[in-house]
Amino acid sequence: MSYENIIVEVSDRIATLTLNRPDAMNATTDGLYGEMADALPKLRKDPEVSCVILTGAGRGFCAGADLKNRRTDLTPLQLSARHRWILKNVLQPLHDIEKPVIAAVNGAAAGAGANMVLACDFAIASENASFTQAFAKVGLVPDLGGLFFLQRAVGIARAKELAYSARKVAAAEALELGLVQKVVPHDELLSTAREMALAISRNAPTAIGMMKTLFNKSQYATFDQMVEYEAYAQTVAFVSPDYMEGVMAFREKRAPEFKGGAAQTDDQTWR
Numbered sequence: 001m002s003y004e005n006i007i008v009e010v011s012d013r014i015a016t017l018t019l020n021r022p023d024a025m026n027a028t029t030d031g032l033y034g035e036m037a038d039a040l041p042k043l044r045k046d047p048e049v050s051c052v053i054l055t056g057a058g059r060g061f062c063a064g065a066d067l068k069n070r071r072t073d074l075t076p077l078q079l080s081a082r083h084r085w086i087l088k089n090v091l092q093p094l095h096d097i098e099k100p101v102i103a104a105v106n107g108a109a110a111g112a113g114a115n116m117v118l119a120c121d122f123a124i125a126s127e128n129a130s131f132t133q134a135f136a137k138v139g140l141v142p143d144l145g146g147l148f149f150l151q152r153a154v155g156i157a158r159a160k161e162l163a164y165s166a167r168k169v170a171a172a173e174a175l176e177l178g179l180v181q182k183v184v185p186h187d188e189l190l191s192t193a194r195e196m197a198l199a200i201s202r203n204a205p206t207a208i209g210m211m212k213t214l215f216n217k218s219q220y221a222t223f224d225q226m227v228e229y230e231a232y233a234q235t236v237a238f239v240s241p242d243y244m245e246g247v248m249a250f251r252e253k254r255a256p257e258f259k260g261g262a263a264q265t266d267d268q269t270w271r
Contacts (some may be wrong), residue, residue, distance in 0.1 A: 001039055004186070004211050005032040007057070008039050012051040012159050013201040014194060015043050022058025027066035028112055030082075033090050040093035047260065050201035050208075052097065053193045054120055055104040055133035056113075064111025064134060083143065095119045096216065098209030105129040105171075105180065115142060118149035121212065123180040126189045129171045133177055136166040152219060153178050204259040205260030 001008040007018040017039060019026035026032075033133055043049050056062055074082065094101065094116070103123035109116070110132040117123050117131070133150065135142050142150065142163055152158035155175045162169065171183045184192045200208065210233040237243055242258045248257035 001042060002187060003005045003010070003035040003039065005029065006035045006039060009044070010046070010049055012194075012198060013048060014050045014053060015046070015051070016053045016055065016190075017043070019054075019056045021066075022056075022060070024066055024068075025060035026056040026113070027063040027068075029066050029069055030071070033086050037089040038095070040090070040097060043095070044097045044099065050099060050205050050260070051197040052099055052101045053084025053104050053190075053197055054094075054101055054116070055190065055193070056106050058107070059128070060107040060113075060192035061105045061109040061129065062116055064113050067138070075099050078271060086144070091119055096213070098212055100102070100197075100208060101211065102193050103180075103187050104199055105131075106186070106189055108132070110134045111140075112144040112146075114142040114174070115146035117179070118153055119145050124182045124184060124189065124193050125171045125174060125180040127171055127183060128184040129180075129183075131169040131174050132164045132166060136243070169233055174230050177270065181264075183208070202255075202258075204240075204246060204258045206242040206258075207237050210237065214255045226260060236267060 003020075005019070005021055007020045009016045009084075013090055019025060019032065021029070021032065034179075044051055069078075069126075071082070099121040103117040103120040103121055105117055105125040106231065107128050109128050110130075111134045114131045114133060116176065133146065135146075138174045141147070146163070151160075152161065154162070158177065169177065170181070174180045182192070212231055214229055215224070217229060221229065242256075242260060245258055246256050
């Protein structure tokens with residue numbers, strides 16, 4: 001996959017998606033969003049990809065919207081349609097892709113960039129990283145899922161404080177608040193993310209894909225609904241080639257060679 005605003009590289013079953021506008025701190029544009037919207041479905045369907053790392057080029061992760069190149073030619077109706085398109089074609093695929101997504105936050109993550117991190121499964125931060133819900137400083141409300149994700153990460157009161165104040169949160173505080181799960185020296189960021197991704201990719205992709213879908217559902221489903229989802233998913237898992245390979249490998253005392261496939265389907269029955 002060749003793009004102008006992002007870089008996509010695949011090796012050892014790990015896809016690294018790098019936001020690639022370093023001169024603008026990887027600030028988002030329609031072009032960048034369009035390329036992400038093209039790349040994410042391809043990564044979802046790629047049987048050679050078991051895990052995704054999202055990071056930024058240069059000294060920043062993502063500075064949020066590129067205000068220097070903001071659209072001024074759109075009517076309110078067109079603005080609404082554009083924003084819905086981004087949510088449907090970038091945010092949801094990033095959040096819903098049936099493969100774990102690790103955010104490797106190499107620098108400042110502000111505005112939409114901070115919420116892009118929250119849309120991932122979990123995050124590792126460089127000591128140089130920072131997080132800012134910068135929207136109030138420019139008269140906007142949190143977007144790219146921020147109003148949904150932030151309170152689930154830090155609690156409603158803390159989410160309000162971070163959004164209302166628009167203050168910068170350093171990496172150490174981000175770890176304390178639960179915005180990230182690990183902070184590492186800057187030079188070790190990508191190697192740590194790859195090590196974690198490799199450990200995940202050794203496990204059954206069918207099961208992990210369904211786990212991710214069900215964990216996401218559990219944020220708003222009832223217990224009764226989750227019981228039904230679990231029953232269906234476990235049935236799918238029991239008859240999957242991954243489970244058969246896992247049992248055989250256990251009996252033969254060898255490392256399993258999982259192929260996946262069952263969870264990477266367009267069947268919407270249980271989602």
